[in-house]
Amino acid sequence: MRDVAVVGLGLHKWGELWDLSLRDMFTIASRNAMDDAGVDHIDSMYIGCMSGGLFAAQEHIGSLMADYLGVTPIPVTRVESACASGGVAFRLAWMEVASGLSEIVLAGGVEKMTDISGDEATFALSTAADTEYEGYVGVTFPGLYAMMAAAHMQKYGTTLEQLAHVSVKNHDNGALNPNAQYPFPVTLETVMNSTMVAEPLRLLHCSPITDGAAAVILCSVELAREKYNDRPMVVIKGSGQATDTIALHSRADITSLKAVEVAAKKAYGMAGVGPKDIDLTEVHDCFSIAEIMTTEALGLFEPGEGGAAAENGVTSRDGSTPVNTSGGLKSKGHPVGATGIAQIIELTTQLRGDAGKRQINNPRVGLAQNMGGSGGSSTVHILERQ
C-alpha cells in the first residue's frame, strides 16, 4: 500500500444553521476542500453521517451529495459508526488511495441536527447506544457518560474540578477558532454551576447539538509531490479502527475505553511511533469525562492521570501535550458525522502552521481520535508533516 497525503481542507462556520440544509453544508465544505487542494475533480467520495434518516428524513446520502456537488457518476459511499462516522469515512478514503484503486478521494462528514426538536435529537442520538437494552429503559448519552464519570471518580479520585477544567480549556481554544459554534471562553465557576444534566455531568460538560459539515481531499504522496506541493506536506502515517460492546453494561470495566486502546495500538504500530512522539492530539470530548478517558486510552497519560493533566495545564495549548486545540467537540460543536473529519482538519492546519492565534509551536506529528456511542467504536489516525 502506498503513502497518502491530506492536500485539501474544507470547513464552514458551525452552529444552529437554519438557513443551510444537509446538502448545502456538505457541498460548501466539499467545495472549500477542493479549492484548498486546487483539484478540479475527485475520483471517489466517502461521507460520514450518523443518522440522515432520523435527523433529516434523508438517506441515500451518497447519491444526494454526488448530485449536489456535481460529481456524478463517481462512486460515493456513506458510512455510519455513530459519532465516529467521520473517522471511518477518512479511513476508507485513505484505504482507497493507499490501495491504488483511486488517485484523488474526498472524505467528508455532515449532520443536520437542529431541524428537529431537542427531544427528538436526544432520541436520534440515543440510537448510537443499544436501543433494546439501553434506549428502551430510558438511558440517553448524558446518563451513560455520567455513569462512566462516576465510576472514574470513584476508582481514581478524578474530581469535579478536573472535569470542569476540560471544558474551560476547550473553550479557551475554541475562542480562537472562527468556525466554532461557541467561540468564547467560560470560567471554571460557570462550568461548576451550570445546570445539572446527569449527575455529575452539568450542561457545560456536554458537547452541543450542531449543524455542520467538513471535508478533506486525499491523494497519493507521489501525486501530491508532483502537483500539490506548494505547502508543507501532511501524510497519513497510521490508521486504526476498533469496536467494543455497544452497551455499557456488557463491559468488564467502564473506566477505560477498549476500542480506543485497540485502535491506537494499530495506528501507533503502523506509524512506528508511540504516545511520546505525538505533538498534538484531537480527541472525542463529547462529554468532559470522555476527554479524560480517551487521553488515558491513547497512552498520553496513565489511567487515572487524565483529569490532573487537564487541571495542571498539561493539555493546554502551551502545555507539553496539547489536546483539542480546535476547541474540541465542546466549543467547536459536534455535528456527529462531521466531527472526525474536522479533527483531521485541525491537525493538518496546525501541522501546516496555519492555525493563527491558536497555533502551537512547530508540531510535526498529530493524532486524531474519533469515537462512536459510549465507546462502542473508535478510529485513531496519525498524521505527520514531512
Add this chain to the structure above:
Amino acid sequence: MRDVAVVGLGLHKWGELWDLSLRDMFTIASRNAMDDAGVDHIDSMYIGCMSGGLFAAQEHIGSLMADYLGVTPIPVTRVESACASGGVAFRLAWMEVASGLSEIVLAGGVEKMTDISGDEATFALSTAADTEYEGYVGVTFPGLYAMMAAAHMQKYGTTLEQLAHVSVKNHDNGALNPNAQYPFPVTLETVMNSTMVAEPLRLLHCSPITDGAAAVILCSVELAREKYNDRPMVVIKGSGQATDTIALHSRADITSLKAVEVAAKKAYGMAGVGPKDIDLTEVHDCFSIAEIMTTEALGLFEPGEGGAAAENGVTSRDGSTPVNTSGGLKSKGHPVGATGIAQIIELTTQLRGDAGKRQINNPRVGLAQNMGGSGGSSTVHILERQ
C-alpha cells in the same frame, strides 16, 4: 491489488420474521457464512443497512453487530447506499482484502422492515429519494418507478404483459429457493389482475417488505487456495460503483439507468469481459420495470429489448441469458440492506453448482447488479469460477 475469492455464504429464510430482531438475523447469517467458509475468525466486517434508524430505531450498527457476533474489537463499518447498501459493503470488503490490509473480511447486509407499519415503512423507503423535492410532494417509490415504466412503454412499446412476465419468471425461480419469502409461482393472469398500486404498476410488479440478512466471507485467492480449497473457487473479477442524480426529475432520460451503465462499464473493464461472457445475472428488480431497465443498462439487451427478453423466455432459467435465478427481489424478498449480498450468494451458489432444483447448466461467469433509490446509485460485480 491482489485477487479475492468468495469462500463462505450465509443466509436464512427471509420473510415477515416477528421472532427475529435486527441483531438476530445478522448474527445468524454471519455465523452461517463463517461455518460455510470454515473460518474461526474474521479480521474486519462491512455491513450494508439502509436505515437502522427509521426501521428499527438503531444506528451504530457496526458496534452492535461486532458485539452480538462476538468479534469485538475488530473494525466494523456500516455502509448505506439505500437499497444498494449490500453491494457497497461487498465492494469495500473486496477492496480491503485486495489492498492487502486484511486477510479475511465479512461482507453482510441486514434490514428489519416489519417492526413498523406499512405506512412508516413506505416513508422510511422514501428517504432513498430526494426528500425535499420528491418525498415532501408525496411521491414514493412505486410512483417513481411507475413514471419510469410509463416512459419506457411510450418510448419503446414495452407492454403490460412483458412487465408481468418478469414477475412470473421470478416467482417460477423463487418457488425453487427455500430461503425465499414468497416461494410459489404466480400466473400471468394473477399478476395482470393484481391490485393497482401506481399505474401501470400493480402489486405483483412490486418487491415486498422483508426482514432478512445475508453474509459472505472474502479472502485472498492465495489464502483460499491454501486453506479453503475443498470446492470450486469463486473469484471476484470486476467491481464497479457509480452514482446518478438522486431525483428522477434531474435526469435527461428516465428510460435508462446511467449509474448502472457506468458501474457495469467499470466492472466489465476490470474483469476483461463483456455482456456476452456472462452466464447468469442477478439484477435489482425492486419493480418489474427495473429488471427490464437494468438488463438493458448492463448491455445484456439493446435498449427497449428487455421486455421482449422476459416475454420470450430469454431470461428464464433455461433461456440463453438467465436473470434472477434466485427469484429476484420480487419472490425472494427485499430486505434492502441485505439484497446486494444475497445476489452474490446466488451467483456463488450457482457457480459452485450447488443451486439444486434451480441450478443452471455449468455457469462460469456471473454478474450481480444492486441499485439504490430510482437509480441514484448502483454497484456491479462480476464473479468467475476458476
